[in-house]
Amino acid sequence: xxxxxxxxxxxxxxxxxxxxxxxxxxxxxxxxxxxxxxxxxxxxxxxxxxxxxxxxxxxxxxxxxxxxxxxxxxxxxxxxxxxxxxxxxxxxxxxxxxxxxxxxxxxxxxxxxxxxxxxxxxxxxxxxxxxxxxxxxxxxxxxxxxxxxxxxxxxxxxxxxxxxxxxxxxxxxxxxxxxxxxxxxxxxxxxxxxxxxxxxxxxxxxxxxxxxxxxxxxxxxxxxxxxxxxxxxxxxxxxxxxxxxxxxxxxxxxxxxxxxxxxxxxxxxxxxxxxxxxxxxxxxxxxxxxxxxxxxxxxxxxxxxxx
Numbered sequence: 001x002x003x004x005x006x007x008x009x010x011x012x013x014x015x016x017x018x019x020x021x022x023x024x025x026x027x028x029x030x031x032x033x034x035x036x037x038x039x040x041x042x043x044x045x046x047x048x049x050x051x052x053x054x055x056x057x058x059x060x061x062x063x064x065x066x067x068x069x070x071x072x073x074x075x076x077x078x079x080x081x082x083x084x085x086x087x088x089x090x091x092x093x094x095x096x097x098x099x100x101x102x103x104x105x106x107x108x109x110x111x112x113x114x115x116x117x118x119x120x121x122x123x124x125x126x127x128x129x130x131x132x133x134x135x136x137x138x139x140x141x142x143x144x145x146x147x148x149x150x151x152x153x154x155x156x157x158x159x160x161x162x163x164x165x166x167x168x169x170x171x172x173x174x175x176x177x178x179x180x181x182x183x184x185x186x187x188x189x190x191x192x193x194x195x196x197x198x199x200x201x202x203x204x205x206x207x208x209x210x211x212x213x214x215x216x217x218x219x220x221x222x223x224x225x226x227x228x229x230x231x232x233x234x235x236x237x238x239x240x241x242x243x244x245x246x247x248x249x250x251x252x253x254x255x256x257x258x259x260x261x262x263x264x265x266x267x268x269x270x271x272x273x274x275x276x277x278x279x280x281x282x283x284x285x286x287x288x289x290x291x292x293x294x295x296x297x298x299x300x301x302x303x304x305x306x307x
Contacts, residue, residue: 004238005270009041011049013230017212018050020228025195025202031057031077031188033209034067041213041233047072050212055097057207061090068094077121079207080131081105088112088150099123099157100145101131109150117152120145121188124179126158126172135179142183155186155205163193164218169201192217196224237268 022030032053038046043063047056047070055075056067064076081099082088085108091098092114100106101123109118122142125132133141138156145151158176162168176189188205190198195206196217211217214231216224243265251257251265 003269006236008234010232014049014232017229021208025206028202028206029054031055031207033057033207035059039213064096091118106144109148112150114150117150119153120151121155121157124158124176126175128159128161135175138179155188156180157188160191160194169198237270239266239268241267
């Protein structure tokens, strides 16, 4: 029998979310980020609902090829770039834009035999400290890339670590300005949070991701409650078991939650830890949450977990 768990995707909500996010950055072009299989929504299922975007940004080469095979002819950006030099032939074949964040990628571009130049996003490490060149190296790297015949148009990119905070991009922007001094180039800096809350970071291209799917980049749904953004995915399941518990009883692995009063726990076969807070229609991640006393119709929380 089929496991009683259903994820529903609302493509109309996705289209509307794209329109709302675009209005937040009206002077910029927009990359719709569909990394991690469109945040679990399925690239093949949802890309057409995002086709009003100016381009798609993702991580996996396989998903980029899928978009081309599905008929998308616009720009596609590989956010982490290519992982091996021999992948450049595939980027050339499918006309993909690649980020460049490491010295070995520059060498690979120098040595590659391509049919036509590839557009490049040069990544600046502005404080995330994962990928990218330090600001003081950017001018040198820019000139190296500019001298390579395999390199087409170049854009400066970075990624903010704390854009959900009001002052979270102040220091990163200072570093980016240091890196970009004297360079006449397009920029792509704004992730979901910066697209919503930091217009000073919009520049030429914004890169909204999780917000397109109706989730707050801060993790707090209240932060987007008045924007009109709607959740794209709805997860439905069934309660398959109920336990009536006395005060002091533990629930789940490690006894992470212990009741303080007579309580009830309900289990669902959903394959991820999830809590649904019914009266606010909001979801948040959890392992186990507190429950109201029986009867079942008085429950405030239902915790879903794999069993």
